[in-house]
Amino acid sequence: MLKIQGDNYHVWYEETNKTVHFEGTLRLRTVAEYSPIIQLLSNVVNNPTNLVDLNFKSLYALNSSGISMLSKFVIDIRDKSKLQVIIKASNNINWQPKALKNLQRLMPNLILKYE
Amino acid sequence: MKQLQKVFRPAITLMNRLKYPQKFTLISSIFVLPLSLVMYLLISEIQSRNDFAEKEKIGNTYLRPLRQLWSDVSLAQITNNDQAKQNELKELKARINNQMQSLEDVDKKYGNILLTTTKFSSIKEKWRQIENQSNDNIEEKNQTYNTLRQEIDELRNKVGDQSNLILDPDIDSYYLMDATLLKLPEMQYILTDIQLITQKSILTKQDTVESRIKLIKYLAKLEGYNSELKKNMQNAFKFNPAGNTRPKLEKFLNEYTNKIDLLIDTTIPLTENSSTLSSQVFYTAAADNLKLSYILWDKAIVELDVLLQNRINGFVQRQLLLCAFVSIILILVLYLYIAFYLGVRQTVSSLSAASKQMINGTVTESIILENRDELAEVVKSFNDIALALVKANKEVNLLNQCLTDENIRMGAELEVTSKLQKMILPPKHELEQIPDLEIAGFMLSATEVGGDYYDVIYHNGKVKIGIGDVTGHGLESGVLMIMVQTAVRTLLEHNETDPKKFLDTLNRTIYQNVQRMNSDKNMTLCLLDYENGKVRVSGQHEEMLVVRRGGLVQRVDTVDLGFPIGLEEEISDFIGYADIQLYPNDVVVLYTDGVTEAENPEGELYGIARLTEIIKENWQHSAHDIKQSIVDDLYEYMGQGKLLDDITLVVLKRKQSESSNKLIKDDVDQNLEPETSAKLTHTLV
Numbered sequence: 001m002l003k004i005q006g007d008n009y010h011v012w013y014e015e016t017n018k019t020v021h022f023e024g025t026l027r028l029r030t031v032a033e034y035s036p037i038i039q040l041l042s043n044v045v046n047n048p049t050n051l052v053d054l055n056f057k058s059l060y061a062l063n064s065s066g067i068s069m070l071s072k073f074v075i076d077i078r079d080k081s082k083l084q085v086i087i088k089a090s091n092n093i094n095w096q097p098k099a100l101k102n103l104q105r106l107m108p109n110l111i112l113k114y115e
Numbered sequence: 116m117k118q119l120q121k122v123f124r125p126a127i128t129l130m131n132r133l134k135y136p137q138k139f140t141l142i143s144s145i146f147v148l149p150l151s152l153v154m155y156l157l158i159s160e161i162q163s164r165n166d167f168a169e170k171e172k173i174g175n176t177y178l179r180p181l182r183q184l185w186s187d188v189s190l191a192q193i194t195n196n197d198q199a200k201q202n203e204l205k206e207l208k209a210r211i212n213n214q215m216q217s218l219e220d221v222d223k224k225y226g227n228i229l230l231t232t233t234k235f236s237s238i239k240e241k242w243r244q245i246e247n248q249s250n251d252n253i254e255e256k257n258q259t260y261n262t263l264r265q266e267i268d269e270l271r272n273k274v275g276d277q278s279n280l281i282l283d284p285d286i287d288s289y290y291l292m293d294a295t296l297l298k299l300p301e302m303q304y305i306l307t308d309i310q311l312i313t314q315k316s317i318l319t320k321q322d323t324v325e326s327r328i329k330l331i332k333y334l335a336k337l338e339g340y341n342s343e344l345k346k347n348m349q350n351a352f353k354f355n356p357a358g359n360t361r362p363k364l365e366k367f368l369n370e371y372t373n374k375i376d377l378l379i380d381t382t383i384p385l386t387e388n389s390s391t392l393s394s395q396v397f398y399t400a401a402a403d404n405l406k407l408s409y410i411l412w413d414k415a416i417v418e419l420d421v422l423l424q425n426r427i428n429g430f431v432q433r434q435l436l437l438c439a440f441v442s443i444i445l446i447l448v449l450y451l452y453i454a455f456y457l458g459v460r461q462t463v464s465s466l467s468a469a470s471k472q473m474i475n476g477t478v479t480e481s482i483i484l485e486n487r488d489e490l491a492e493v494v495k496s497f498n499d500i501a502l503a504l505v506k507a508n509k510e511v512n513l514l515n516q517c518l519t520d521e522n523i524r525m526g527a528e529l530e531v532t533s534k535l536q537k538m539i540l541p542p543k544h545e546l547e548q549i550p551d552l553e554i555a556g557f558m559l560s561a562t563e564v565g566g567d568y569y570d571v572i573y574h575n576g577k578v579k580i581g582i583g584d585v586t587g588h589g590l591e592s593g594v595l596m597i598m599v600q601t602a603v604r605t606l607l608e609h610n611e612t613d614p615k616k617f618l619d620t621l622n623r624t625i626y627q628n629v630q631r632m633n634s635d636k637n638m639t640l641c642l643l644d645y646e647n648g649k650v651r652v653s654g655q656h657e658e659m660l661v662v663r664r665g666g667l668v669q670r671v672d673t674v675d676l677g678f679p680i681g682l683e684e685e686i687s688d689f690i691g692y693a694d695i696q697l698y699p700n701d702v703v704v705l706y707t708d709g710v711t712e713a714e715n716p717e718g719e720l721y722g723i724a725r726l727t728e729i730i731k732e733n734w735q736h737s738a739h740d741i742k743q744s745i746v747d748d749l750y751e752y753m754g755q756g757k758l759l760d761d762i763t764l765v766v767l768k769r770k771q772s773e774s775s776n777k778l779i780k781d782d783v784d785q786n787l788e789p790e791t792s793a794k795l796t797h798t799l800v
């Protein structure tokens with residue numbers, strides 16, 4: 001499953017530029033409810049690939065469970081030395097600077113691009 | 116099958132439009148038409164045979180007086196020839212007149228049926244002629260008598276033909292008819308002729324060969340008729356299901372035929388004048404035989420009538436039986452039709468009653484019917500549906516029960532945790548004991564047990580303030596929050612003052628427990644140490660807002676002061692602290708992201724800008740009032756919108772005091788910038 005459509009959000013993988021797009025507002029109640037998204041991300045990185053882009057430029061809200069989900073994901077993949085993760089973010093979105101900086105702390109070779 | 120459907124389509128369409136009584140009426144009408152035709156033909160056939168027999172009876176009714184007339188006319192002719200018997204003749208004539216009268220009555224009644232009136236009128240005319248004739252010419256009168264006798268004979272034949280007697284269909288009645296209509300009258304005719312011949316011989320005392328030859332001829336004829344009569348009557352006796360002919364007639368028949376045989380056996384010498392006595396013998400014998408023949412005729416005609424009546428009765432019986440049979444069948448068919456209709460009605464009404472029950476939700480058992488027809492299949496399907504519905508209903512109820520149970524369980528769980536969480540919040544009186552600070556706290560949970568945390572602990576003249584946000588909600592988040600609160604207090608009791616060591620130890624403790632719990636929770640946590648106007652802040656959380664005199668708001672970023680608690684085992688590298696000097700009336704506002712990310716009905720975020728604005732407007736009020744202003748503004752902003760996340764607010768305000776007033780003068784300029792251990796981002800708004 002490479003596409004998840006929720007009430008207020010849309011997550012999908014664009015194969016051509018190896019980008020997972022996040023759009024809308026994500027406020028699922030528990031980490032368990034985030035498992036389809038984790039599954040999607042796992043599927044993407046489990047394919048033999050050296051590069052993955054995570055585009056958060058249109059994700060206007062992510063609650064603490066969502067940030068936790070992203071952190072767990074980063075902890076899981078940070079040992080894959082060959083994998084380069086690039087995060088595209090926006091300075092204007094409240095949740096992003098702190099949470100994304102924490103991700104970078106968890107995975108120092110993660111590239112954070114504010115656009 | 117499709118072809119069959121096509122052929123029957125018009126009939127099916129018709130039948131589907133009709134109600135059951137109409138269906139029955141239609142089919143019955145179509146069925147009754149040929150049935151009535153057949154019935155009509157059958158009944159009328161029987162009736163025509165009945166009429167045939169009735170007509171035969173009419174014939175017999177006519178023949179009776181005719182036989183009387185015949186015998187008396189014959190006797191009258193003979194008597195007329197004998198001069199010595201003129202008195203007897205008168206009497207006879209009177210009798211004949213009477214018989215003419217009664218025959219006329221019968222003729223009036225049946226003449227048009229038997230077409231006998233003309234013939235009878237002619238006979239009447241002949242008789243009048245005889246009555247008016249003088250006795251002078253005996254020969255002429257005899258001639259007229261002969262004609263009359265002949266006409267009577269012809270009339271009898273006519274009656275026999277017209278009344279169907281001659282066509283009688285049964286053996287016994289046919290041969291009785293043969294005797295009464297043909298054989299006996301013929302023989303009577305011959306016997307009369309014999310009498311006339313022999314009378315002439317006696318009266319003239321002349322016995323001619325001619326007359327003897329005539330006599331012999333008559334006897335020969337008589338013999339023929341006699342043997343035929345015997346044979347035919349045997350058939351009438353033999354083929355007689357009613358069994359009435361032989362007992363009633365055999366004796367008379369034997370007597371008569373034996374007598375005739377005797378007469379026939381009497382030898383007639385062909386020599387002239389042999390004896391006049393023999394003529395007398397023949398005359399007397401003929402007279403006796405005539406009498407016997409009349410008796411036999413009278414008896415036979417009665418039995419013939421009995422047979423005819425039997426036959427008519429049989430026909431009537433057959434008609435009645437047929438009508439009764441058909442009526443019974445029709446009644447039975449009607450009875451079954453009505454029963455069928457009522458059966459259908461009963462099934463349909465029980466189905467509709469059951470469906471009403473189903474609609475009302477009171478179905479408890481399936482419908483039981485004795486039908487084994489197509490309707491029973493409908494009922495069976497209905498029962499299947501009903502049972503399935505009942506089963507589904509039960510399952511739904513069970514599920515509802517489970518849900519209710521689960522809700523009760525969850526409710527209980529939430530209630531317990533909520534109680535724990537609220538129990539552990541700093542009570543108002545504790546906050547009021549703090550000498551240098553006004554502190555107002557506010558917590559509103561999105562669900563019954565939130566993931567937010569705040570605490571204020573006054574210990575050894577120092578104040579420890581904590582604020583945090585555990586990911587998610589529910590029991591697990593609540594438990595984690597309580598653990599953090601306990602760990603903070605423990606470290607405080609242990610006099611741990613190094614912010615780095617404090618948070619590192621706290622993180623390890625929580626991390627280990629989270630691993631043990633196999634939980635995916637972690638939390639942001641910011642700790643403030645206040646002592647004598649100095650605030651040391653550590654740990655990563657939302658920005659800390661510091662409001663200076665005049666409403667200048669300083670935003671203190673905490674991203675570089677820590678890391679989420681419980682996510683990583685080793686976070687000491689990320690921990691830092693910042694020192695901020697608080698002057699009297701300075702305000703610090705701590706909040707969780709539930710405040711800045713609260714949404715209005717249009718889905719727009721409350722935001723930090725709006726929060727700072729409301730603080731700037733209200734900085735001069737008490738901590739409680741500032742808190743209340745923020746809460747009111749937040750509520751107003753959210754309107755009817757749903758609370759998406761927990762909301763926690765902590766407002767501290769340094770109290771105005773003698774010592775603090777003094778401090779303002781001393782420290783205000785040189786200590787505006789906070790001291791930091793790490794690179795601290797802060798913005799002045």
